[in-house]
Amino acid sequence: MQPAIGRRVGAAAVAIVLITGAMTVLGGGPAAAAKPLARAELLNATGDSVGTVYFEGKGHHAEWVRVELALPAGAPGLGAFHGLHVHTTGVCTAPLFTSAAGHWNLELGATHGGHTGDLLSPLVGPDGVASARFETHRFDVNQLFDGDGSAVVLHAGVDNFGNVPINPENRYADPNNWYNAATGTANTGDAGGRYGCGVVQPA
Numbered sequence: 052m053q054p055a056i057g058r059r060v061g062a063a064a065v066a067i068v069l070i071t072g073a074m075t076v077l078g079g080g081p082a083a084a085a086k087p088l089a090r091a092e093l094l095n096a097t098g099d100s101v102g103t104v105y106f107e108g109k110g111h112h113a114e115w116v117r118v119e120l121a122l123p124a125g126a127p128g129l130g131a132f133h134g135l136h137v138h139t140t141g142v143c144t145a146p147l148f149t150s151a152a153g154h155w156n157l158e159l160g161a162t163h164g165g166h167t168g169d170l171l172s173p174l175v176g177p178d179g180v181a182s183a184r185f186e187t188h189r190f191d192v193n194q195l196f197d198g199d200g201s202a203v204v205l206h207a208g209v210d211n212f213g214n215v216p217i218n219p220e221n222r223y224a225d226p227n228n229w230y231n232a233a234t235g236t237a238n239t240g241d242a243g244g245r246y247g248c249g250v251v252q253p254a
Contacts, residue, residue, distance in 0.1 A: 094249060103119050137170065138153060138204050162238070168201075192253075213237060
């Protein structure tokens with residue numbers, strides 16, 4: 052049998068996860084030629100490093116984002132996806148990291164799932180390890196290094212990318228839980244607390 056590499060395969064066999072028309076999960080190829088332009092080391096509330104996010108590309112355009120995580124035992128969401136976003140302010144003050152402000156967004160009026168800083172969600176294994184690389188054409192590192200900088204925030208929960216289930220049995224149907232549906236989802240994807248934060252710095 053011939054190796055898969057180099058063989059013509061059907062479209063279904065090469066289906067790629069695509070989110071908001073701007074990002075695709077890929078490996079190898081042009082990514083190998085990209086160089087780190089910026090990085091954010093993620094620290095948790097106790098100041099321990101839990102991973103690094105790299106912005107890679109040529110010149111000042113980051114065409115790839117690479118995520119390497121190593122969460123400790125007992126961290127929330129082991130074995131699950133985690134929300135990951137670029138936030139507007141390069142300040143990470145523990146323990147809540149609200150100093151990083153909201154999602155970085157160059158699209159006026161966009162809600163979550165369409166924010167410029169919305170990233171694909173890494174899948175953290177039961178051992179706390181995650182590794183991902185995806186293509187994006189959203190980031191000019193000069194903008195990430197603007198007057199107040201920017202930060203990458205890793206959330207404790209799953210990002211719903213602005214999608215609210217409509218079945219009456221889901222928790223969003225609870226009238227006492229209006230925040231998550233009306234505000235939390237539209238702004239943050241209801242991804243839970245901010246577990247880790249890292250200021251974006253030159254690589």
